[in-house]
Amino acid sequence: MKFQELPESERAALKERARNETLIELWKEIPASSSQGWNDRAALAAEMLGDVRSVTDIGCGAMALERYLPHATYVPVDCVQRDARTIVVDLNREPAPETGTDAATLLGVLEYIHDVPKLLADLARAYRVILVTYNQAEDRQSAEGVTRDTWVNSFTRDQLGDVFEQSGLHIVRRESLGTQTLWLLRSQTAAL
Template sequence: MSFYSLSQEERIQLTEAAIRDGGTLRSRWEALADGEAKPWTARSARAAELLGPVESVLDVGCGTMGLEPLLQTQRYVPSDVVARDERTIVRDYNREGPPPVQVEAVAVLGVLEYLLDPEGFMRQLQADKAVVTYCTTDSPSPLEPRRSHAWVNDMDTATVEQMFARAGWTIRSDEQLDGAQRIWLLTRT
């Protein structure tokens, strides 16, 4: 059963239980369908443009791996909370952090919203370049209530950008991607 087939109240209850447990709500991702991932195509395309040609990319929260065919890279490393194919590095980012993989770039698309410690996660990434998205609370069309999407934190644009700086990243570009989310290109400070 897909997460969004549940009532809003049921989704919020599951999210709050995951927060109390300190882990990721795996059931949100186990039944991920291509149709649910279809709206992420534009986000993946913009992320690939921002990354440009790079030697290697870690795709954190790779979902249906829609980013892979858009990249100009020699080495694509997918990671998610559930296996997407035999290459997937399976991690509960809330319990284990990001995979300890050294790459030139990392894509963190639609992931920070699900992290209990997004700053610690960003600090642990082993890359020189990152492209990151986040649905900010001050977006033109914020998605509410946030817990009904399994999101476990609530940050506005300024808070996200301060978090990047504290985690050792410099913002190279940022833009509103759609009505709900922003996208940033970051480099290590």
């Protein structure tokens, strides 16, 4: 039975168990093909990244971003194996991998992270360019879909901006897409 088909009491029990870990069961259910919303988000993310030569796609899911960056070296990272290239990491238990790429993306990931400031500070030391998406608190009432039940944090747009700055990230550009905001960030602490 899929996570969203479970009775509310069972979903609540799983979420409680996962208070400091990732609901791996949920992510195993992500299909190989992505939704149109993911494609739209990936297309905008690729446009915002510009002519990046290499990217680490953290929380790669269906790898929609790869299609929009055909000339870039693509490194997929997720909490479950997506293909033979995937680096498997649970960001709620382990640090993000340092892959040496020009940029890192986290599309639809931060909502599931228990310690967002720590993750962002770690990424700021490892990557010069970071692109993240987030469904901020003020837009969540209109958000729909499987993810809403499993989000583990809630930041407003201003709070998230403060977290970026405190983590050593400078906001370069911000774009809205539906209930999500895409943030292009430049590290102030990454080694050149």
